[in-house]
Amino acid sequence: MKIEAVDIVVTSPGRNFVTLKLTTTDGVVGLGDATLNGRELAVASYLRDHVAPLLVGREADDIEDTWQYLYRGPYWRRGPVTMSAIAAVDMALWDIKGKAAGMPVYQLLGGRSRRGALAYAHTSGSTIESLFTSIQNHLDEGFRAIRIQTGVPGLKKVYGVGADQAKGQKYDYEPAGRTTIPVEEGWDTGYYLRHIPTVFEAVRAEFGPAMPLLHDAHHRLTPNQAAQLGRSLEPYDLFWLEDVTPGENQEGLRRVRSQTTTPLAIGEVFNSVFDYQTLITEQLIDYVRSSATHTGGITGLRKIMDFAAIYQIKSGFHGPTDVSPVGMAANLHLDIALHNFGIQEYMPHNARTLEVFRTGYTFTDGLLDPGETPGLGVELDEEAAAAHPYTPAYLPVNRLLDGTVHDW
Ligand code: GCO
Numbered sequence: 492m493k494i495e496a497v498d499i500v501v502t503s504p505g506r507n508f509v510t511l512k513l514t515t516t517d518g519v520v521g522l523g524d525a526t527l528n529g530r531e532l533a534v535a536s537y538l539r540d541h542v543a544p545l546l547v548g549r550e551a552d553d554i555e556d557t558w559q560y561l562y563r564g565p566y567w568r569r570g571p572v573t574m575s576a577i578a579a580v581d582m583a584l585w586d587i588k589g590k591a592a593g594m595p596v597y598q599l600l601g602g603r604s605r606r607g608a609l610a611y612a613h614t615s616g617s618t619i620e621s622l623f624t625s626i627q628n629h630l631d632e633g634f635r636a637i638r639i640q641t642g643v644p645g646l647k648k649v650y651g652v653g654a655d656q657a658k659g660q661k662y663d664y665e666p667a668g669r670t671t672i673p674v675e676e677g678w679d680t681g682y683y684l685r686h687i688p689t690v691f692e693a694v695r696a697e698f699g700p701a702m703p704l705l706h707d708a709h710h711r712l713t714p715n716q717a718a719q720l721g722r723s724l725e726p727y728d729l730f731w732l733e734d735v736t737p738g739e740n741q742e743g744l745r746r747v748r749s750q751t752t753t754p755l756a757i758g759e760v761f762n763s764v765f766d767y768q769t770l771i772t773e774q775l776i777d778y779v780r781s782s783a784t785h786t787g788g789i790t791g792l793r794k795i796m797d798f799a800a801i802y803q804i805k806s807g808f809h810g811p812t813d814v815s816p817v818g819m820a821a822n823l824h825l826d827i828a829l830h831n832f833g834i835q836e837y838m839p840h841n842a843r844t845l846e847v848f849r850t851g852y853t854f855t856d857g858l859l860d861p862g863e864t865p866g867l868g869v870e871l872d873e874e875a876a877a878a879h880p881y882t883p884a885y886l887p888v889n890r891l892l893d894g895t896v897h898d899w
Pocket residue numbers: 528651666707709759810811812813836886
């Protein structure tokens with residue numbers, strides 16, 4: 492079974508997605524996610540101009556060989572653009588293999604290790620009161636684990652905080668604004684460090700001690716500030732504290748780790764096992780935050796997770812709306828099959844996106860399941876996709892209140 496056709500579909504049903512579609516000589520179609528938030532067209536070009544010509548005529552069954560060929564072959568290894576492109580090819584080949592075998596991909600990865608994958612919701616509010624409404628709305632939808640982001644007094648807008656919800660309303664923030672130039676936001680670490688512990692104190696007082704609570708610091712702290720935040724949150728027993736420092740300085744996490752027992756999660760901007768080498772071997776983190784989309788697909792992410800397993804480090808895969816439904820499905824097949832699963836981030840896609848991508852995965856009683864459809868279980872409606880052309884959209888840029896560009 493050879494790869495006969497390679498198509499790249501860019502669509503924007505509310506946000507941009509890049510999807511690779513491979514068709515084999517037997518007429519089997521495989522889909523892969525290549526969405527890199529704010530840099531979508533760079534990956535589309537990488538696939539169209541440099542990868543597509545290499546794929547036509549290749550054996551569709553040889554997933555590992557194709558992965559190694561695309562990783563080692565070009566001489567230039569790693570990086571988000573390259574690894575997102577490899578991810579799309581890898582996912583599409585797993586999709587094809589599953590369809591050809593008549594099995595969901597998780598079966599090809601070793602079968603089921605659990606009944607479902609515990610998902611966490613994004614909740615936020617500009618005030619404690621509106622945060623409580625958002626938490627209650629998500630609990631009512633069935634979520635059992637909750638990520639908490641809030642406004643900070645003194646700051647106009649904080650990334651990750653959506654519009655305040657009314658009771659029963661559902662709204663998560665969108666991690667990119669439809670603008671040709673990124674919006675700029677103002678930041679002060681002191682305001683933030685003083686405010687966040689009071690938020691968790693209020694949430695525990697209202698919702699009790701048992702609910703798994705998560706928080707994302709978005710790479711904004713120094714190791715020392717991160718250690719301070721971890722310590723101040725210890726009384727509230729977090730499931731994890733995410734991206735406390737810019738994680739590419741892996742050694743910086745030694746300082747954080749030695750100072751606090753709050754569990755740490757890092758890795759949504761990483762793209763290979765080498766970005767984790769020190770963090771994993773020295774057990775400086777508890778959870779791997781990567782998604783299949785940005786780490787070379789199912790093959791790349793499984794390599795990271797098998798390495799992490801030796802050090803008792805678990806998964807907490809990235810699942811914001813900028814991971815497409817195809818990428819989300821790839822994550823979910825791994826979630827179900829891996830032994831060292833921890834939790835799965837879940838920001839449901841909007842209705843327009845789910846008209847373009849027809850998903851087979853389900854969310855019941857707080858658990859996600861990839862479903863039993865052969866392959867990844869997601870179909871692309873190309874006509875619906877064509878109705879939503881690419882629209883420039885970017886993540887905001889972060890500046891200190893005096894105007895200095897700050898860590899994201
Ligand atoms: C998360 C995130 C996202 C990212 C976004 C980048 O934990 O889900 O940090 O909000 O910033 O997905 O593209």
